[in-house]
Amino acid sequence: MSPKLSLPKDLIRILLLEGISDTAAQTLHDAGYRSVTRMAKALDGEALHDALRGVHLLGIRSRTQMDAAAFAAADRLIAVGCFSVGTNQVDLQAAKDIGVPVFNAPFSNTRSVAELTMGEIVMLLRRIPGKSNAAHDGRWEKSAEGSREVRGKTLGIIGYGNIGSQLSVLAEAFGMRVIFHDVVPKLAHGNAAGNTPLPVLLAQSDVVTLHVPETPATENLMSADMIARMKPGAVLINNSRGTVVDLDALAQSLRDGHLGGASVDVFPEEPAKGNDIFRTPLQHLPNVILTPHIGGSTMEAQERIGEEVARKLVDWSDTGTTLGAVNFPEVALPARQAGTRFIHIHRNQPGVLASVNDIFRAASANVAAQYLQTDPQIGYVVVDAEGIEDAEVVQAALRDVPGTLRSRVLYDRG
Known part of the structure; x- marks a missing residue:
């Protein structure tokens, strides 16, 4: 049985800027993502802000500057992929403050x-x-x-x-x-x-x-x-x-x-x-x-970077995996054949996990797996629950937990 998704893959909008390698687009396509827009150049200012509205996953290289204003304009953004070694072009704290993980490819070039x-x-x-x-x-x-x-x-x-x-x-x-x-x-x-x-x-x-x-x-x-x-x-x-x-x-x-x-x-x-x-x-x-900053600019390196970062974006969107995120607690759980997977991103403050667990207890759900990681600022928990009758009701309750930054149902396999 195909899982029910909080947002079907064909509705997840992906924007790839700066001529990112074909391997990235192919990796996303093979994973079932079809709404991919590609641009050969970088964007800045209002042009960038306009392009970001409604985008869920963003891919950039080194020229596009994701500052606090850009994140404020990105009303649907759930992750940024830097198809590069460094992440200097991204305000990592601004991304963390709104619960957006940032991924890169530190070794591909x-x-x-x-x-x-x-x-x-x-x-x-x-x-x-x-x-x-x-x-x-x-x-x-x-x-x-x-x-x-x-x-x-x-x-x-x-x-x-x-x-x-x-x-x-x-x-x-x-x-x-x-x-x-x-x-x-x-x-x-x-x-x-x-x-x-x-x-x-x-x-x-x-x-x-x-x-x-x-x-x-x-x-x-x-x-x-x-x-x-x-x-x-x-x-x-x-x-x-x-x-x-x-x-x-x-x-x-x-x-x-x-x-x-x-x-x-x-x-x-x-x-x-x-x-x-x-x-x-x-x-x-x-x-x-x-030379004009071309140390990693070979076709082979760009192909490796394209595949690596796109795979990290897919893993985040599909399973909630944050391995390789540069501004986020790292969590990885394999997808399960049954149950509903929830992710919850919150400020690292006392009582959040207890409140999350109270919600699943009230829903008479069995928590089949749970993984929590924190850093000094935020916490990230992945919960696999069985016996959920209405995932949206649980999701709404999770969003109301004090300190919540983001919450999402990744899939519902019943």
Whole structure:
């Protein structure tokens, strides 16, 4: 018997912005969702607010800014999927305050970023940017001066997470010596040397590459003082976050000849649109690679991201699973063959769970399964109940519980 749904899947409106991969649309379609609107560009201001009205599930990449005003305009929104690694484009607290989980794909582009970094290491040590530009200009700069092999050089990785550790393996395959620094003790891959103090890493490395999150602790991590501590002639690569390197100090170090090159993919201020003018102090400097935030922009990564985030949205809508949510307590229960599933999102305050259970007791229902998780601000409970005669009556009672943010019947299998 097909379950009764509080909202049939063909009535659940989904909006995918910014040219999200076909794999996302296919995953949603395969799960039974048909009302999917896709747009190739980002939206902002009133255009975004208008588009959000009546939308239940939203998919965005990095340009669409979901601030408190956008959430206020989204009158039916139940979840946001960030088809990206980060979630800086979303006001996570505003989403939490109205009971909307936010999902992302933190690991799907790991290989793409690691491969780009490895390619940049080769290009910078061989001083390819200048030679390529010269050839484009008709000049034939055939010289070995300043060009170095990767093999035998020391790579210093700051941030040994998923990307840093995978880069470590690739670099060793090229014959590099790998050392790394991380604020959390990490198991080294291969022959990499971990727990290296940052000043030692900077002094010893021929290449320094950053793979850290954006936090107050990492802001201007590579300051003028830290850059000055780097080995003379070394190169610096930042494919992590735009706020972790002092670009003015980096540009000065390159002009002074202390550093031998740099590659930067992320910037403190990036154009909101493709036709906006881009400016950085690193422009027109020799042996510098500048890329427009494309570290994870490969077809393979976008396909993986599309499938992963769409699956999380489906799992949330179908079963109430919040595994992978960045602003929400994580709960997962497999779908049951019988009974009615309710979800209840509430402020984390005393007495809510007791009130929820009193409602099921009053309905003479058997609670077959229940799972509660909380964080300091909100609580999330999933209840599987049997013997429910009128799910809407129970649902109405749940919505009246003091502290309730949202409540929903996911399915009713009798």
